[in-house]
Each structure stands twice: as structure tokens, then as C-alpha cells.
Amino acid sequence: MxxxxxxxxxxxxxxxxxxxxxxxxxxxxxxxxxxxxxxxxxxxxxxxxxxxxIALEETKRYIILNKPAGYVCSSSDEKGRPIALDLLKEKYSERLYNVGRLDMFSCGLIIYTNDGDFAARLSHPSAELEKEYIVDTSTAMPRELADDFMKGVRIDGIFYKCIDARELNSHRMRIVLAEGKNREIRRVFESREVGIRSLMRIRIGCVGVGDLQYGQFRELSQDEVKALLKLCKN
Missing domain, CATH: 3.10.290.10 (RNA-binding S4 domain)
Structure with missing residues (x-):
């Protein structure tokens, strides 16, 4: 091969x-x-x-982690910051890597696997796999922010557009993205001078955070793995 x-x-x-x-x-x-x-x-x-x-892995792993804020999504960090992958190492000896990313200050769901084909399918932009977030702000949001985000916002030459955005109250919004450009939500909110207090990903495709507390994780069932792949449009 x-x-x-x-x-x-x-x-x-x-x-x-x-x-x-x-x-x-x-x-x-x-x-x-x-x-x-x-x-x-x-x-x-x-x-x-x-x-x-390196050697072929005998067991394929598919794990979701509720990443706490303050952890980075990389295999190592030259700055010595906490690494989300380390939360899994006590249980898993396989060489795992994250599917997609969450920035250091964001929390919530992230998938880890040792299945490269699975990771490639899910992470490719053409998959258009939905990801749902809850955003809490430190200041009140402009009333038109949700509608503008759904229509599309251009910032520094980059076009950002979500699938859905719903204002839950003046300081909280639920947002659904399909592609998810780098720091997309943060850039849109910063452009309107709205400070983000917390940003949490609560769903990836058909998999929700459920009862997982920060730092907790679980393996996906084979049905969940198949369902995630089926949702991918690539």
C-alpha cells in the first residue's frame, strides 16, 4: 500500500x-x-x-473527549501547555490523534482515533459534517448577529457562514457549522466587538456530549462510527 x-x-x-x-x-x-x-x-x-x-494497529479506536478549556489539541507542545491527548494516555496505549481541532480556550467534543481513513473522511471540508456550539458572551450580543452569521459575514477577505444560529438569550447563542474555518466563531464575534466568555462544542454529527463532564471520554459504538461516516457527504 x-x-x-x-x-x-x-x-x-x-x-x-x-x-x-x-x-x-x-x-x-x-x-x-x-x-x-x-x-x-x-x-x-x-x-x-x-x-x-511503526506497526499496523490491530484495534481501531474511536473516542470522544469532552476537552476542558486550557488544553491544546496537538501531540506535543513546545510551550509546555496541557495536552488534551494526555487525558487518554492512561487508558489507551495506541497512538491516537485528534480529528479536527478546538482552540486552547474552547471546550467540548473532540474525536480521537487511530483510523486514518475515518479521520480523513470526517475532517475533509467536503464532508460538511455538522458541529454544534454553545457560545456564552461577556457582553450583550447585537440582535442582528445571528441573522448576519446565517447570511454570511466577510472578514479580512474570508467568508464565514453558519448553517444555523439561535439567540438563546442576550448573552448566549447556539451555532451550527458545517465546515468550520479556523477560529470562525471567535472571528465573527470579535468583528462585532462581542467578548466570548466560553465556547463549547456540544455535538459532532449525530454524537452529542451527553453526560460527559470536562476531561471525561468514552468510546464510540460501531453504530455511531457508521452513522458518522454515513453523514459525511464526501
Whole structure:
């Protein structure tokens, strides 16, 4: 199979992220540096990433975590900030990575997996997988903010548009996104000079946060995994 596909099935990263790792010169095959995408490998080959040998994962993991605010979504952090992945390491020995991101100051649902194909399907913009958020603000929101966000707002040349927005009260709004550009909600609110006190993702596709408290996690059922994939439009 292709090297990036092999890496994804080993739980290194999604296929797209694995391609970036290959191009950056971090992968060797049988002791030889490989930077060419599409290189074919088999289970008999010795593949190393950053000098560490990788192997196909026998068990596929699909986990949702209710990420607390203050944790970053990365495998490591040079600034020494808390890493959300560390909340899973005591239970799981597999090499897991996050599907999509939440910024450090946001909280709520994020999916972790070692299934690269699953991650690639869910995270691709063409999947148009719904994500639902609750936003609490430190100041009252302009009454037209929800309608403007649904119609679309252009900020610094980037167009932001949500699927749905409902003002729950003067300081709380429920927002549903399909694509989710980088810091989309924060940028829209900042453009209207509205301070965000908390931003929580409460749903990804058909999976809700349920009774999970901050820092808690659970494995998705096979039915939930299939349902998430079925919702993807790609």
C-alpha cells in the first residue's frame, strides 16, 4: 500500500497529515529516507517516523473527549501547555490523534482515533459534517448577529457562514457549522466587538456530549462510527 496509507493505518496521523510528515523528511523505509509520496510499502518493511518504528494497529479506536478549556489539541507542545491527548494516555496505549481541532480556550467534543481513513473522511471540508456550539458572551450580543452569521459575514477577505444560529438569550447563542474555518466563531464575534466568555462544542454529527463532564471520554459504538461516516457527504 502507499506509504501515507500505511502510516494512517499505523495510527501515526491521517493520510493528509502523513503526507506532510513524509515531505518534511521524517520517514525512513528500511533505513532509507523517503520523501516521495506514493512510495509502496508492505508489513514486511521497516518504517520509522522520527526514528521510531511503526506497526499496523490491530484495534481501531474511536473516542470522544469532552476537552476542558486550557488544553491544546496537538501531540506535543513546545510551550509546555496541557495536552488534551494526555487525558487518554492512561487508558489507551495506541497512538491516537485528534480529528479536527478546538482552540486552547474552547471546550467540548473532540474525536480521537487511530483510523486514518475515518479521520480523513470526517475532517475533509467536503464532508460538511455538522458541529454544534454553545457560545456564552461577556457582553450583550447585537440582535442582528445571528441573522448576519446565517447570511454570511466577510472578514479580512474570508467568508464565514453558519448553517444555523439561535439567540438563546442576550448573552448566549447556539451555532451550527458545517465546515468550520479556523477560529470562525471567535472571528465573527470579535468583528462585532462581542467578548466570548466560553465556547463549547456540544455535538459532532449525530454524537452529542451527553453526560460527559470536562476531561471525561468514552468510546464510540460501531453504530455511531457508521452513522458518522454515513453523514459525511464526501
Amino acid at each position: 502507499r506509504l501515507q496509507q500505511y502510516m494512517a493505518r499505523c495510527g501515526v496521523a491521517s493520510r493528509r497529515a502523513s503526507e506532510e510528515i513524509i515531505i518534511s523528511g521524517r520517514v525512513t523505509v528500511n533505513g532509507e529516507l523517503v520523501t516521495t509520496l506514493g512510495t509502496k510499502v508492505s508489513a514486511k518493511d521497516e518504517v520509522c517516523v522520527d526514528g521510531k518504528k
